[in-house]
Each structure stands twice: as C-alpha cells, then as structure tokens.
Amino acid sequence: MWDPRLASHVYRDDHPLKPRRLIGVHDTLESLGAFQRANAVVLAPRDATVAELERIHAPEYVRAVRDASADPERDYSRWGMSAHGDTPAFSGMHEASLLTTGATLRGMEEVLAGRLRASFNGAGGLHHAMRRRASGFCIYNDPAIACGLLADRGLKVAYVDIDAHHGDGVQAAFYETDQVLTISLHETGRALFPGTGFASERGTGKGAGYSVNVALPPYTDDRAYTTAFDAVVPPLVQRFKPDVLVSQQGIDSHFTDPLTHLQVSTRAREHVVHAFRSFDLPWVAMGGGGYDLDAVARGWSIEYLVMLGAPVPEHLHDADPPAWTGDERDAIDVATDVAVRDALAAAFT
Numbered sequence: 001m002w003d004p005r006l007a008s009h010v011y012r013d014d015h016p017l018k019p020r021r022l023i024g025v026h027d028t029l030e031s032l033g034a035f036q037r038a039n040a041v042v043l044a045p046r047d048a049t050v051a052e053l054e055r056i057h058a059p060e061y062v063r064a065v066r067d068a069s070a071d072p073e074r075d076y077s078r079w080g081m082s083a084h085g086d087t088p089a090f091s092g093m094h095e096a097s098l099l100t101t102g103a104t105l106r107g108m109e110e111v112l113a114g115r116l117r118a119s120f121n122g123a124g125g126l127h128h129a130m131r132r133r134a135s136g137f138c139i140y141n142d143p144a145i146a147c148g149l150l151a152d153r154g155l156k157v158a159y160v161d162i163d164a165h166h167g168d169g170v171q172a173a174f175y176e177t178d179q180v181l182t183i184s185l186h187e188t189g190r191a192l193f194p195g196t197g198f199a200s201e202r203g204t205g206k207g208a209g210y211s212v213n214v215a216l217p218p219y220t221d222d223r224a225y226t227t228a229f230d231a232v233v234p235p236l237v238q239r240f241k242p243d244v245l246v247s248q249q250g251i252d253s254h255f256t257d258p259l260t261h262l263q264v265s266t267r268a269r270e271h272v273v274h275a276f277r278s279f280d281l282p283w284v285a286m287g288g289g290g291y292d293l294d295a296v297a298r299g300w301s302i303e304y305l306v307m308l309g310a311p312v313p314e315h316l317h318d319a320d321p322p323a324w325t326g327d328e329r330d331a332i333d334v335a336t337d338v339a340v341r342d343a344l345a346a347a348f349t
C-alpha cells in the first residue's frame with residue numbers, strides 16, 4: 001500500500017515516530033525493482049470510514065480525535081493525547097489516521113477477495129490505541145479494526161505481533177473471544193512500555209488461552225529470539241487453524257533501535273517473515289514501531305521481498321548482528337526458555 005501522504009504527517013518535530021521513514025522503505029524497494037516484479041502491485045489506500053473506526057473505538061473518542069485534529073491546542077489529556085507526551089494532538093491527525101487505517105483495510109479487502117495473497121501497509125500496525133484512548137504514538141488501532149472486521153465475517157483470525165512492545169490494544173479488543181488468537185512476542189513489560197504482556201494475561205471467558213504473550217528479556221539476540229518464535233508461533237497457529245493471518249511487524253526489536261533493548265537483527269526477522277509466509281494463509285501485514293530509520297528502510301524492504309518470494313540482496317542485511325556468548329548466552333537462553341514455557345502453559349489446548 002503506498003501513497004506519499006502516508007509518510008507526510010509530523011507528530012511533533014522532536015517525536016521519534018517519523019512517518020517519513022516509509023519513504024526510505026519505498027525508495028529502497030523501488031531501486032531494487034521490487035514493484036516491477038510480476039507478482040507485486042502497488043495500491044493506493046482509501047480513507048477508513050467512521051463506522052469502521054467504531055468497530056473498535058468509542059464514538060466519543062473518534063469525535064475527540066476529530067476535534068483535536070481541527071483544534072490541537074486544547075486539552076485532550078482525558079483521551080490519551082498531550083502536547084509533550086507520547087501521543088500529541090496535531091493538526092490533521094484525524095485525516096492522516098483515516099488514511100493510515102484505510103490503507104490496512106484496502107489491503108485486507110484485496111486479500112479477502114483473493115486478488116492478493118498478502119498485503120503490506122508499513123504505515124499501519126498502530127497496536128497500542130485503546131477503545132477510548134490514544135496511546136504510545138497510536139491513534140486508531142488499524143490492526144484491531146482489521147481483525148474485528150475479519151471476525152465479523154465469521155473468519156478465524158491469527159494475529160501475530162512481533163513489535164518490541166506488547167500489542168496491548170489488540171489484545172484488549174479480543175480478550176474475551178476465541179475467534180481472534182492474539183500472539184505477541186515482545187520485550188518484557190518489566191523493562192519497556194506499556195508495562196503489560198505477561199503470560200498470565202491469557203484472556204477471559206471464551207477467550208481464555210487465546211491471548212498469548214511471550215515476554216522476552218532485554219537484550220534477547222537472534223538465536224534466542226528465533227528459538228522462542230519457533231517454539232510458540234508455528235505450533236499455536238497450526239493448532240488454531242485460522243482462516244487468515246494478520247501480522248504486526250514493528251521493527252523496533254532491531255538491535256540499533258533507540259527506544260528498546262532487544263538485540264534482534266534482520267537475519268532473525270527474515271526467518272520470522274519466512275515462517276509467516278510458510279503458513280500459506282491469506283495474509284494482512286502491517287508495520288508498527290521502528291525508530292532507527294536505516295534499520296526500518298532495510299528491514300521492511302527485506303520483509304517485503306520475503307513476502308513476494310523474491311531474493312534478498314545481501315547488502316540489505318546487518319553485517320555483524322550481535323550474538324551473546326558465555327554467561328550472557330546462558331542467562332538469555334534461560335530467560336527466553338522461561339518466557340516460552342509460560343506462554344505455552346497459558347495457551348489454549
């Protein structure tokens with residue numbers, strides 16, 4: 001999904017989420033001829049409708065975002081927005097967010113219709129937004145809206161979130177249902193925003209066991225990360241037998257990311273996105289966090305090429321990914337083993 005308007009808004013001059021990072025992804029892929037490949041197509045987004053937003057968000061919240069968009073100077077703190085906080089109100093934020101959300105939904109529609117096997121909206125993946133509150137740079141929760149609309153069609157949805165932060169907003173939206181399985185692999189809430197995402201958060205009622213959290217230790221490297229992913233995600237997706245895969249591919253787990261402490265490289269990410277592809281499901285993919293602009297450009301370019309089944313040029317990869325040895329190796333492996341064991345013990349059977 002592409003439109004330069006997806007990359008043109010500015011949260012605040014000093015804000016870490018820079019939508020212009022997507023220009024680096026687009027230009028990298030264009031220079032590689034990715035969009036000229038026979039199975040690639042670049043589609044323009046549409047605006048989401050208010051009815052679509054209200055699948056997840058309270059009407060009063062949508063009205064508040066509209067007001068903030070038109071008049072950002074007023075106080076919107078009760079809706080999770082503040083001038084110097086994580087999620088500032090800014091002029092045009094409602095319109096920018098409608099397009100961001102609509103890009104995910106337009107891709108979803110193409111996938112549902114069988115015209116595309118997979119869609120990717122790098123602007124989306126805004127997984128922290130809550131029903132009545134903006135949070136963590138996220139205004140409208142496009143992954144939750146997509147999962148909800150898919151569930152409304154009677155489809156079983158596997159949502160897998162590989163952002164460094166817990167996918168709390170998506171988890172909250174589907175905490176009581178077994179129709180959407182949410183799996184989030186993230187840096188533990190003991191060390192990182194939003195402070196949630198422990199294995200004990202497993203869903204309630206019919207949803208018990210259908211919220212799965214793998215809370216990884218800070219400094220988890222490729223070896224530990226891929227071991228954890230392989231132990232949890234493919235087995236649970238196979239057990240769940242979904243009709244569709246929705247992936248949030250925030251790339252702030254990268255070892256150079258300035259906001260997080262995971263030590264994941266493009267190698268582990270390529271492995272994970274290959275696994276997504278191997279599920280052989282209709283697939284709605286989106287971006288998410290990512291605050292080192294070079295890592296974002298290379299990482300999502302690699303992931304888009306993997307989605308296409310195209311070769312990945314070696315120069316896009318990290319030259320020298322971090323890898324622990326000795327006592328640190330043992331400590332990371334023990335802690336990730338515990339995270340995996342706890343996640344699997346809490347999951348549906």
Ligand SMILES: [Zn+2]
Pocket residue numbers: 163164165250252288289290
């Ligand atoms: Zn994140």
